[in-house]
Amino acid sequence: MDEKQEIQTEESRTIHRAEKVLGNDKLDKKSYFHDEYSYLFKQYKKLIKQMEKMVKMGDIQQQKVTKLNQRLDLLAKNLSKYVSPQIFDLMQSEKEDIKIQSHRTQLTVFFSDIVDFTSSTENLQPEDTTRILNEYLEEMSQIALKFGGTIDKFIGDAVMIFFGDPQSKGMQEDALTCVAMAIEMQKKLIDLRRIWSNRGLQNPFKVRIGIASGYCTVGNFGSNNRLDYTIIGSIVNLASRLESSAKPDDILVSHETYSLIKDKIYCEKEDVVMVKGIPFPVQKYKVIDFYGNLKVHEEISEYFDGFSIYVDLDYIPQNNIDQAISYLDQSINALKKLKE
Amino acid sequence: MNSLEIAATNTTPEVLFDPNMNLLIMNGELYPENATAFFSPLINWLEGFLGKKNEPITCNINIPYFNTSSSKYLMHIFEMLNRAHKKEKKIIINWYYEEGDEMSMECGEEFQEDLDLQFELVEKKS
Numbered sequence: 105m106d107e108k109q110e111i112q113t114e115e116s117r118t119i120h121r122a123e124k125v126l127g128n129d130k131l132d133k134k135s136y137f138h139d140e141y142s143y144l145f146k147q148y149k150k151l152i153k154q155m156e157k158m159v160k161m162g163d164i165q166q167q168k169v170t171k172l173n174q175r176l177d178l179l180a181k182n183l184s185k186y187v188s189p190q191i192f193d194l195m196q197s198e199k200e201d202i203k204i205q206s207h208r209t210q211l212t213v214f215f216s217d218i219v220d221f222t223s224s225t226e227n228l229q230p231e232d233t234t235r236i237l238n239e240y241l242e243e244m245s246q247i248a249l250k251f252g253g254t255i256d257k258f259i260g261d262a263v264m265i266f267f268g269d270p271q272s273k274g275m276q277e278d279a280l281t282c283v284a285m286a287i288e289m290q291k292k293l294i295d296l297r298r299i300w301s302n303r304g305l306q307n308p309f310k311v312r313i314g315i316a317s318g319y320c321t322v323g324n325f326g327s328n329n330r331l332d333y334t335i336i337g338s339i340v341n342l343a344s345r346l347e348s349s350a351k352p353d354d355i356l357v358s359h360e361t362y363s364l365i366k367d368k369i370y371c372e373k374e375d376v377v378m379v380k381g382i383p384f385p386v387q388k389y390k391v392i393d394f395y396g397n398l399k400v401h402e403e404i405s406e407y408f409d410g411f412s413i414y415v416d417l418d419y420i421p422q423n424n425i426d427q428a429i430s431y432l433d434q435s436i437n438a439l440k441k442l443k444e
Numbered sequence: 445m446n447s448l449e450i451a452a453t454n455t456t457p458e459v460l461f462d463p464n465m466n467l468l469i470m471n472g473e474l475y476p477e478n479a480t481a482f483f484s485p486l487i488n489w490l491e492g493f494l495g496k497k498n499e500p501i502t503c504n505i506n507i508p509y510f511n512t513s514s515s516k517y518l519m520h521i522f523e524m525l526n527r528a529h530k531k532e533k534k535i536i537i538n539w540y541y542e543e544g545d546e547m548s549m550e551c552g553e554e555f556q557e558d559l560d561l562q563f564e565l566v567e568k569k570s
Contacts, residue, residue, distance in 0.1 A: 161551050
């Protein structure tokens with residue numbers, strides 16, 4: 105029994121039976137009923153044939169759709185590697201064409217850059233440099249995704265991430281999450297440097313990070329043929345400038361970011377910095393760590409309005425202890441005078 | 445007799461039935477929500493056209509994808525043309541398919557199998 109017969113067993117039986125009836129010698133072949141029966145039989149056979157064809161062609165078309173869907177899935181999978189998951193989900197949920205449009209919203213913007221990447225990797229083959237850079241970017245991306253950051257772009261060895269769009273947990277939570285991500289990235293780099301050093305990288309590179317919070321314009325920019333989902337605004341510029349003025353291994357944040365995170369994360373006030381495009385000096389702060397993390401070391405750490413102290417007894421160099429005592433004495437005397 | 449022109453949509457092909465050129469063209473994917481609504485004007489037009497003229501007709505069909513209900517109507521149209529062919533009308537159907545699209549070619553072969561008129565499978569070079 106072939107496939108066709110298997111699908112249409114009943115129809116085949118009916119045709120066989122009808123043929124037997126029509127071929128019966130006892131039947132009057134010139135009667136009206138014989139003519140009508142023959143006509144109906146012919147139409148039935150035609151119908152069955154058409155049905156067979158339609159089923160076959162329907163199967164063929166279904167195969168085409170399946171193949172197209174598989175190609176579409178692969179395309180989506182590949183495309184998802186080029187855009188942030190949040191943007192990819194947004195694109196998938198769009199029921200209409202994505203248009204050039206933007207909106208103003210409060211974001212926390214992150215910039216990181218490798219310090220002297222070229223000189224750090226000059227003794228390596230280009231393939232090894234590429235591998236190390238990709239390893240670094242992969243690790244940083246994984247951390248960014250874990251914290252829910254929207255990876256805007258990679259610019260060579262620089263990374264730009266923002267928090268607050270398309271999803272936001274609120275301005276404060278977005279800023280805290282962003283700085284928490286930056287802290288984890290710097291901690292991860294300590295591990296990575298050890299690995300790279302073992303692999304022959306003489307001066308495993310260090311990273312500096314700048315973070316700023318405030319209003320940005322976010323959305324689709326470009327032409328109708330080529331769009332970029334990105335952000336523009338002075339905050340982006342500020343985050344980038346803070347990054348370039350940071351020392352290796354440091355995370356610098358703007359005053360707005362500092363005010364959002366200061367209850368949970370210990371920061372040290374640094375010098376002001378002039379930023380192109382901003383007409384006044386910008387106060388910068390160096391991120392140390394979450395207060396909770398600081399207390400696991402031998403240290404004294406307290407913070408409230410008008411008072412901030414952080415003494416790391418594991419870290420302070422021996423030759424600086426006298427200087428530290430002197431500062432503390434000065435502070436105590438000044439406070440005592442204030443009390444009088 | 446006026447020509448029948450229907451612009452392509454996401455689910456239906458461009459249709460151009462030109463009575464002066466004796467040319468019938470369908471070009472595009474075919475999976476209308478309501479196949480009867482789409483094919484009724486085509487079938488009505490064709491009935492009128494086949495009844496009036498007795499000149500050679502060329503049909504250029506390029507339908508890379510069609511749904512089941514459309515396949516039934518395509519069979520119906522091809523049978524109308526086949527009946528006209530049996531009445532000594534010269535008709536040629538060119539079934540176009542993209543290079544390498546064996547499935548489209550197979551569908552063309554399925555249509556071709558039961559027709560007596562000239563039914564050509566034409567591979568389009570990409």
